[in-house]
Amino acid sequence: MSGICDGRVVIVTGAGRGIGREHALEFARQGAKVVVNDLGTGPDGSGRSGGPALDVVGEIQALGGQAVANSDDIADWDGAARLVKMALSAFGRLDVLVNNAGFVRDRMLVSMTEHEWDEVIRVHLKGHFLPLRHAAAHWRERSKAGAPVDARVINTSSGAGLLGSVGQGNYAAAKAGIAGLTLVAAAELGRYGVTVNAIAPAARTRMTEEVFAQTMARPESGFDAMDPANVAPLVAWLGSAESAHVTGRVFEVEGGVISLAEGWRHGPRAEREARWQPAEIGGAVAELLAGAPAPEPVYGA
Incomplete structure (x- = not known):
């Protein structure tokens, strides 16, 4: 197989x-060698099995590609380190890290438990940081040694992280944190030859099958807009050498639509050469709001 990630x-x-x-399969189709990481847990986070990762490795090998399976916990310091080391030992290098792993524990804030909060933040946010941390250390070492580095990180945020989502305070907070982490990593790692971007995908998975239940059947056109395979082409391109000029961006992708998300930016301001008095704030804020676009609605509001 050959393609843009040869x-x-x-x-x-x-x-x-x-x-x-779908990411792993598309990268393989585009000529990449893939480390397939998965804990193989159930939808509720229980149990562990190497089966799902091995199954995907088998699919890649059946396509004529190369892949190895990894079942380390990416939210564990040593586990994330072993994951990066596996890529280096199996294939001699590492060019692309796609942080995708996660699950949901949906609950209204007034009902959410501490455990439900901690678990989602751990898997999504810490589970992005640790592989990124170990991969970045490897790329920095190579760069400082004078070796060429043309590396990519693709993180996974969400519309919930960009706009908020009722009943998903833990998930939305983690995904918003991932978007912020993406911006910082892009600014810090560019000097070492690393670009960092994020996607906010909408697709039918175990996490979203109830949300997208009404789109389970394919429409008459034959195009399933919620098929997770629709997300992979963008990620494969972001992982290729062609994307070297793109960093610090968040892309939304759903079906056949790719859009560039626009996050927080400086907007209207009120300024004076003295400290504001509390009684004056209301009028100033009213003017600021009048000059700003209305916020996007929170999902489910």
């Missing part, structure tokens, strides 16, 4: 099912 070595976390599986 010879590149790619790690995809959470690649045993859903969107991550």
